[in-house]
Amino acid sequence: MRTVADLKIGEKGVIVSFSDELLSLKLLEMGCLPGTQVTMTHIAPFGDPIAVKVSGYVLSMRKDEASTIVVA
Amino acid sequence: MKKSPKIALIGNPNAGKSSLFNSLTGLRQKTGNFPGVTMDKLIGKWNLETGTEAEILDLPGIYSIYPKSVDEQVVINILANPQHPDYPDMAIVVADASNLKRNLLLFSQVRDLGIPTVLALNMIDVAENSGIVINSFKLAKELNVEVAEVNAKKGIGLNGLRLAVNKTLEQRFNSNDSLPVEYSPELIDEIKEQYGDTDDYHALLWLSEHDNLKQFNTEQRVGFDKLQEKYGWNSQKFQAQETVSRYAVLNEIVDGCLHQIPVEDEPVKTWTDRLDKVFLHQFWGYFVFLGILFVMFQAVFTWAAYPQDLIDNGVAWLNQYLKDTLPESQLVNLLTDGLIAGIGGVVVFVPQIVFLFLFISLLEETGYMSRVMFIMDKLMRRFGLNGKSVVPLISGVACAVPAIMSTRSIGSWKDRLITIMVTPLMSCSARLPIYTVLIALVVPEKSTLFGIFSLQGVALFGLYLLGFGMAILSAWILKVLLKAKERSYFIMELPSYKGPRFKHIMISLLNSTKAFVFEAGKIIVAISIVLWVMASYGPGNAMQEAEQKVKTENPTLTGADLENKIAAQKLESSYAGHFGKVLEPAIKPLGYDWKIGIALLTSFAAREVFVGTMSTIYSLGGEVDDENTTVMNRMRAEINPETGKPMYDAALGFSLMIFYAFAMQCMSTLATTYRETKSWRYPAIQLVYMTTLAYLSAFIVYQLLK
Numbered sequence: 191m192r193t194v195a196d197l198k199i200g201e202k203g204v205i206v207s208f209s210d211e212l213l214s215l216k217l218l219e220m221g222c223l224p225g226t227q228v229t230m231t232h233i234a235p236f237g238d239p240i241a242v243k244v245s246g247y248v249l250s251m252r253k254d255e256a257s258t259i260v261v262a
Numbered sequence: 263m264k265k266s267p268k269i270a271l272i273g274n275p276n277a278g279k280s281s282l283f284n285s286l287t288g289l290r291q292k293t294g295n296f297p298g299v300t301m302d303k304l305i306g307k308w309n310l311e312t313g314t315e316a317e318i319l320d321l322p323g324i325y326s327i328y329p330k331s332v333d334e335q336v337v338i339n340i341l342a343n344p345q346h347p348d349y350p351d352m353a354i355v356v357a358d359a360s361n362l363k364r365n366l367l368l369f370s371q372v373r374d375l376g377i378p379t380v381l382a383l384n385m386i387d388v389a390e391n392s393g394i395v396i397n398s399f400k401l402a403k404e405l406n407v408e409v410a411e412v413n414a415k416k417g418i419g420l421n422g423l424r425l426a427v428n429k430t431l432e433q434r435f436n437s438n439d440s441l442p443v444e445y446s447p448e449l450i451d452e453i454k455e456q457y458g459d460t461d462d463y464h465a466l467l468w469l470s471e472h473d474n475l476k477q478f479n480t481e482q483r484v485g486f487d488k489l490q491e492k493y494g495w496n497s498q499k500f501q502a503q504e505t506v507s508r509y510a511v512l513n514e515i516v517d518g519c520l521h522q523i524p525v526e527d528e529p530v531k532t533w534t535d536r537l538d539k540v541f542l543h544q545f546w547g548y549f550v551f552l553g554i555l556f557v558m559f560q561a562v563f564t565w566a567a568y569p570q571d572l573i574d575n576g577v578a579w580l581n582q583y584l585k586d587t588l589p590e591s592q593l594v595n596l597l598t599d600g601l602i603a604g605i606g607g608v609v610v611f612v613p614q615i616v617f618l619f620l621f622i623s624l625l626e627e628t629g630y631m632s633r634v635m636f637i638m639d640k641l642m643r644r645f646g647l648n649g650k651s652v653v654p655l656i657s658g659v660a661c662a663v664p665a666i667m668s669t670r671s672i673g674s675w676k677d678r679l680i681t682i683m684v685t686p687l688m689s690c691s692a693r694l695p696i697y698t699v700l701i702a703l704v705v706p707e708k709s710t711l712f713g714i715f716s717l718q719g720v721a722l723f724g725l726y727l728l729g730f731g732m733a734i735l736s737a738w739i740l741k742v743l744l745k746a747k748e749r750s751y752f753i754m755e756l757p758s759y760k761g762p763r764f765k766h767i768m769i770s771l772l773n774s775t776k777a778f779v780f781e782a783g784k785i786i787v788a789i790s791i792v793l794w795v796m797a798s799y800g801p802g803n804a805m806q807e808a809e810q811k812v813k814t815e816n817p818t819l820t821g822a823d824l825e826n827k828i829a830a831q832k833l834e835s836s837y838a839g840h841f842g843k844v845l846e847p848a849i850k851p852l853g854y855d856w857k858i859g860i861a862l863l864t865s866f867a868a869r870e871v872f873v874g875t876m877s878t879i880y881s882l883g884g885e886v887d888d889e890n891t892t893v894m895n896r897m898r899a900e901i902n903p904e905t906g907k908p909m910y911d912a913a914l915g916f917s918l919m920i921f922y923a924f925a926m927q928c929m930s931t932l933a934t935t936y937r938e939t940k941s942w943r944y945p946a947i948q949l950v951y952m953t954t955l956a957y958l959s960a961f962i963v964y965q966l967l968k
């Protein structure tokens with residue numbers, strides 16, 4: 191399963207589902223909806239956290255949070 | 263129409279609510295370009311039309327009506343409870359036009375709560391910069407709501423907003439036909455039966471959030487739990503479903519009203535993208551951050567020196583002038599040696615504090631602050647903190663009180679508690695005067711590091727680093743001790759960079775400086791007077807005896823030398839001198855004498871009093887001639903009676919600096935910790951821990967350098 195955490199900078203993916211129910215609500219509210227495109231834009235020093243472009247703005251999250259978002 | 267309608271500003275974090283609040287009310291609520299600036303509600307007045315004033319309520323930002331942190335909880339406690347004294351008659355939902363869809367999610371929820379709503383489209387300039395054009399007429403029609411385009415920062419479009427508000431207030435329409443999500447009507451009926459009649463959406467909100475809502479007592483909460491069980495209710499699932507279906511509706515509406523040029527795949531390269539390439543870079547990111555901090559401390563020390571010299575000399579001149587012209591009396595002495603010396607001791611540091619505040623507000627207003635959170639998160643997490651802890655830690659450099667309040671946006675209680683506990687270790691602006699005086703005494707003025715950086719500036723930077731280092735070390739210890747496995751997250755918007763507004767920065771500088779001077783000023787005036795009395799009078803006829811003693815012991819002395827000796831002996835025999843002497847054995851190992859003991863006592867509740875006390879003590883203690891008029895000069899001239907060398911050598915200077923860096927000498931901070939943690943335990947731990955730490959570190963430093 192590929193997740194947002196696996197994307198390289200500049201790479202895109204389309205959200206398919208979430209593997210963590212608790213986090214998914216927060217992510218949904220922030221505009222990470224199934225079917226939306228995400229683009230990896232920044233990776234912080236030491237590889238964590240990361241930032242993605244989603245729904246037209248930049249959203250940062252930790253790597254383990256990103257790995258709950260399944261993309262295709 | 264009601265005489266004074268209550269209007270709440272509701273919107274996503276960083277949408278511009280506080281900016282709008284300031285434009286409407288003329289007040290100066292703090293703003294900043296990162297999510298989570300406003301932490302509590304604030305009320306102001308706005309003229310709707312002649313004769314009608316609306317009460318405007320500025321609130322923390324929320325992403326939905328389901329709160330995830332303490333600041334968001336404040337808003338929901340109001341919105342969920344129509345009986346709440348702050349429950350609004352109307353809401354202005356402030357939406358960031360550059361991020362319309364996400365902002366409309368909250369709008370649709372607020373409207374479904376049955377609150378008459380106006381939509382204020384803000385940040386249209388930002389949207390246009392990234393190629394987004396919004397048809398707000400169409401949007402108004404589709405959403406069936408009054409829409410007003412505004413620029414909250416510049417105060418543009420306020421008349422249109424006023425019109426929209428008046429119209430909505432008259433109609434009081436409520437287009438709450440049906441919720442975009444399925445639920446059992448029987449469940450709703452039962453809720454209404456038990457908890458009072460309300461609309462469906464309120465009932466559902468109560469059901470899913472009852473544990474966090476202040477309006478319900480334990481018994482009522484248990485009642486909700488039972489209902490949840492009976493109907494197999496899963497709040498998480500319901501809220502997720504609701505969110506998805508709301509977005510589905512909004513998607514269509516927004517797609518019809520928004521024009522994006524060019525298309526998604528080739529977005530406009532904005533300034534933000536370009537800057538972030540450097541600021542968030544794996545290596546350059548840290549480099550830039552450290553560079554910014556370093557420049558900040560160099561500036562605080564070197565740029566501020568010129569205005570400081572002017573003020574310093576001005577105060578000394580005024581003091582001398584008053585002494586020369588006014589008839590000699592105790593009252594004049596109180597004015598000059600007590601009050602002016604004490605206040606002057608603080609006013610001198612205003613330029614430094616202004617520079618400090620200037621840098622912090624630039625970090626906040628430009629949007630760089632959230633980048634610092636981003637690059638620091640990993641590092642902070644290792645020490646039990648959170649990327650969001652950066653805001654309290656950095657604003658702790660100004661003052662720990664607002665800094666501790668700003669921890670409310672940290673979602674996890676454990677991360678938040680640790681941040682609260684260690685924030686007072688950051689060197690606040692009240693420590694700056696102490697550092698400055700002591701550094702000037704023990705670090706040579708002319709020497710530089712690598713020929714460019716002033717060594718004094720480097721020493722100051724070092725002290726701030728030390729405070730930061732101790733803060734994160736303590737955080738790590740707390741993390742180990744607390745062992746809590748609570749989940750923390752870091753899902754956060756990185757807002758686009760925004761140019762700071764000169765006028766705005768100036769006003770906020772003026773306000774915070776004024777607050778500092780007056781707050782500190784009040785305490786200093788009070789303590790200076792008490793101190794002066796305590797230092798000018800002694801028990802019984804101790805003062806006369808002191809004078810007598812000097813005269814008999816030094817029969818040959820005359821003139822100024824005699825006067826000085828007497829003054830010194832008198833100070834030692836005064837009440838203040840007695841207290842200092844009592845303390846002396848305890849602080850001797852740190853290198854302090856009874857005079858410093860007096861300063862430690864007076865600054866126990868507020869460390870800003872230290873320098874003022876020193877100037878009062880040294881101006882009372884004699885040795886006042888034309889050159890020794892400023893505190894620094896007087897301290898420099900002080901001789902250690904045991905060694906015959908200058909009292910303020912490196913060992914004592916650094917020992918004192920370390921002591922003040924770590925000691926918890928601030929009542930307001932303790933009170934704030936109490937308020938934010940709702941327990942006496944945490945401020946008590948802070949006080950004991952920090953005082954012990956200060957004592958031990960100062961002891962070690964003094965013994966090593968002696």
Ligand SMILES: Nc1nc2c(ncn2[C@@H]2O[C@H](COP(=O)(O)OP(=O)(O)OP(=O)(O)O)[C@@H](O)[C@H]2O)c(=O)[nH]1
Nearest residue numbers: 275276277278279280281293294298299300323385
């Ligand atoms: N370019 C632009 N910037 C704006 C506008 N309105 C506000 N800002 C800026 O956006 C940032 C956020 O504004 P605030 O008023 O603090 O936002 P808020 O909604 O109160 O934020 P929180 O208190 O964190 O919820 C500040 O830097 C403002 O100067 C606008 O219309 N255009």
Ligand SMILES: [Mg+2]
Nearest residue numbers: 279280299300
């Ligand atoms: Mg605000």
